[in-house]
Amino acid sequence: xxxxxxxxxxxxxxxxxxxxxxxxxxxxxxxxxxxxxxxxxxxxxxxxxxxxxxxxxxxxxxxxxxxxxxxxxxxxxxxxxxxxxxxxxxxxxxxxxxxxxxxxxxxxxxxxxxxxxxxxxxxxxxxxxxxxxxxxxxxxxxxxxxxxxxxxxxxxxxxxxxxxxxxxxxxxxxxxxxxxxxxxxxxxxxxxxxxxxxxxxxxxxxxxxxxxxxxxxxxxxxxxxxxxxxxxxxxxxxxxxxxxxxxxxxxxxxxxxxxxxxxxxxxxxxxxxxxxxxxxxxxxxxxxxxxxxxxxxxxxxxxxxxxxxxxxxxxxxxxxxxxxxxxxxxxxxxxxxxxxxxxxxxxxxxxxxxxxxxxxxxxxxxxxxxxxxxxxxxxxxxxxxxxxxxxxxxxxxxxxxxxxxxxxxxxxxxxxxxxxxxxxxxxxxxxxxxxxxxxxxxxxxxxxxxxxxxxxxxxxxxxxxxxxxxxxxxxxxxxxxxxxxxxxxxxxxxxxxxxxxxxxxxxxxxxxxxxxxxxxxxxxxxxxxxxxxxxxxxxxxxxxxxxxxxx
Amino acid sequence: xxxxxxxxxxxxxxxxxxxxxxxxxxxxxxxxxxxxxxxxxxxxxxxxxxxxxxxxxxxxxxxxxxxxxxxxxxxxxxxxxxxxxxxx
Numbered sequence: 001x002x003x004x005x006x007x008x009x010x011x012x013x014x015x016x017x018x019x020x021x022x023x024x025x026x027x028x029x030x031x032x033x034x035x036x037x038x039x040x041x042x043x044x045x046x047x048x049x050x051x052x053x054x055x056x057x058x059x060x061x062x063x064x065x066x067x068x069x070x071x072x073x074x075x076x077x078x079x080x081x082x083x084x085x086x087x088x089x090x091x092x093x094x095x096x097x098x099x100x101x102x103x104x105x106x107x108x109x110x111x112x113x114x115x116x117x118x119x120x121x122x123x124x125x126x127x128x129x130x131x132x133x134x135x136x137x138x139x140x141x142x143x144x145x146x147x148x149x150x151x152x153x154x155x156x157x158x159x160x161x162x163x164x165x166x167x168x169x170x171x172x173x174x175x176x177x178x179x180x181x182x183x184x185x186x187x188x189x190x191x192x193x194x195x196x197x198x199x200x201x202x203x204x205x206x207x208x209x210x211x212x213x214x215x216x217x218x219x220x221x222x223x224x225x226x227x228x229x230x231x232x233x234x235x236x237x238x239x240x241x242x243x244x245x246x247x248x249x250x251x252x253x254x255x256x257x258x259x260x261x262x263x264x265x266x267x268x269x270x271x272x273x274x275x276x277x278x279x280x281x282x283x284x285x286x287x288x289x290x291x292x293x294x295x296x297x298x299x300x301x302x303x304x305x306x307x308x309x310x311x312x313x314x315x316x317x318x319x320x321x322x323x324x325x326x327x328x329x330x331x332x333x334x335x336x337x338x339x340x341x342x343x344x345x346x347x348x349x350x351x352x353x354x355x356x357x358x359x360x361x362x363x364x365x366x367x368x369x370x371x372x373x374x375x376x377x378x379x380x381x382x383x384x385x386x387x388x389x390x391x392x393x394x395x396x397x398x399x400x401x402x403x404x405x406x407x408x409x410x411x412x413x414x415x416x417x418x419x420x421x422x423x424x425x426x427x428x429x430x431x432x433x434x435x436x437x438x439x440x441x442x443x444x445x446x447x448x449x450x451x452x453x454x455x456x457x458x459x460x461x462x463x464x465x466x467x468x469x470x471x472x473x474x475x476x477x478x479x480x481x482x483x484x485x486x487x488x489x490x491x492x493x494x495x496x497x498x499x500x501x502x503x504x505x506x507x508x509x510x511x512x513x514x515x516x517x518x519x520x521x522x523x524x525x526x527x528x529x530x531x532x533x534x535x536x537x538x539x540x541x542x543x544x545x546x547x548x549x550x551x
Numbered sequence: 552x553x554x555x556x557x558x559x560x561x562x563x564x565x566x567x568x569x570x571x572x573x574x575x576x577x578x579x580x581x582x583x584x585x586x587x588x589x590x591x592x593x594x595x596x597x598x599x600x601x602x603x604x605x606x607x608x609x610x611x612x613x614x615x616x617x618x619x620x621x622x623x624x625x626x627x628x629x630x631x632x633x634x635x636x637x638x639x
Binding site: 259506 | 593
């Protein structure tokens with residue numbers, strides 16, 4: 001893509017449509033058995049845009065958001081591109097999310113439209129019964145018989161048919177400051193937090209990526225992340241703007257990654273670090289196995305040097321980077337290049353730095369009072385810059401707490417809650433831990449408070465604690481501890497996960513359940529989480545450690 | 552011949568027991584049958600697959616060659632047994 005064209009891009013999907021006009025026959029999506037050219041994907045996206053344009057949205061923000069409840073299908077990618085192209089914003093919804101949670105998110109977003117595909121069509125009946133507000137449900141792909149039945153059963157909702165054709169070009173002017181997506185992340189009070197990100201936020205990120213990397217039409221990108229995880233925005237939009245080929249990873253591809261690699265032949269890898277451990281355990285990671293990889297990128301949680309070394313041995317020709325960024329600061333906002341000679345001598349359990357902020361961003365490391373810490377000391381990371389998002393959809397208290405404007409600075413900072421220190425040797429930031437009880441399990445951001453709220457609903461009146469317990473370096477398990485006041489309470493365990501799944505998405509379901517006769521207390525009379533964690537870390541997990549729906 | 556059929560049935564049952572044990576530890580309650588599709592509905596994820604692979608090799612004393620690490624050989628307990636039971 002020429003420099004002048006890129007500079008003129010204002011919205012995040014523009015690059016894709018420009019590529020589709022320039023090289024319509026190039027392959028945009030490669031599923032292995034199905035390959036979709038840019039031209040065809042753009043046509044399908046325009047059909048979605050045309051369908052949405054025909055639905056009159058309500059006033060103000062009503063109808064701005066369109067829910068996307070889909071698997072990794074052609075229809076889903078076309079849906080996301082089409083929604084953005086129509087000037088609307090998309091709200092990704094996890095395939096396996098409980099219906100009650102989906103209904104709540106749609107209602108809070110005041111979404112008037114939901115797009116679904118063949119993956120979720122069967123579960124739609126339960127959801128629609130729970131949604132009070134009339135919805136326009138657009139079935140992007142799936143059985144028409146099922147659609148007719150749904151229409152008959154849910155008179156409150158409308159089922160507009162996907163436009164059969166679309167004009168070659170739809171002229172839309174998307175304002176850069178318009179919201180592009182809304183992602184719900186775990187909230188400590190049990191209520192998911194909705195983060196609103198604009199086209200301008202993503203454009204800044206994409207422009208920075210274009211300057212920093214050398215991605216081009218010959219590149220083939222992994223598509224590891226679920227749509228509900230904002231790192232999927234990197235996968236989809238970095239690839240399609242570079243004119244590359246996106247290779248979606250199915251659930252089975254994640255289990256048998258070696259076979260996926262042989263088929264998809266990616267040149268750019270992007271995943272969470274804990275996937276390296278999963279691959280190694282399943283004997284899918286062999287030295288020298290992936291010589292075609294040019295770039296290996298990791299983000300979402302702490303990366304150990306041991307894992308980085310294992311990966312770099314499998315992909316010896318790739319440049320490897322560790323990225324960092326909260327959803328609130330758009331995808332990723334710092335990066336660190338891992339040099340092979342440094343990795344070779346580093347401590348296996350050592351944590352790879354998160355490096356330096358993207359150009360245009362300012363980092364501050366502060367103590368609890370908000371004052372800058374001494375050089376090299378640990379403090380909370382604050383970030384200001386063009387990738388800092390609008391913030392939360394409907395949580396003014398949290399907004400005031402997290403998005404701060406120190407009077408003397410003239411800048412708007414996001415308080416990450418991540419504790420970091422500046423490393424003298426690399427002059428990069430090092431992740432040290434969290435200032436609160438948010439944890440990362442296999443890259444998923446989880447507020448332990450939200451898991452505890454769900455546990456209390458299953459065990460009313462019982463004292464419960466959720467903890468992240470590191471079973472191996474770089475591999476944390478989510479453990480639920482339940483006070484067992486009556487012998488026999490643990491009998492409920494086999495159904496526990498199922499009961500919890502009524503309230504939590506699958507990535508937040510505990511991997512292990514531990515029943516204890518009583519909770520340890522600290523000097524303040526509070527439950528001593530440290531003592532609980534220490535006890536669990538010492539014990540071999542009798543309940544077993546397993547379960548990573550995300551991987 | 553009869554013994555081999557019998558031992559195959561026993562191997563299949565052993566595979567089913569291993570899978571059921573792994574799922575039970577996760578708190579997933581499903582009845583595992585010979586034709587239960589392990590990769591549908593994300594029943595088996597990457598961590599539990601690694602566990603299963605280790606258990607098949609250690610407890611059932613078979614070796615799974617790397618080139619056979621693919622969906623088609625692990626889709627159901629019956630297929631696993633057919634592929635990896637001694638004498639297959």
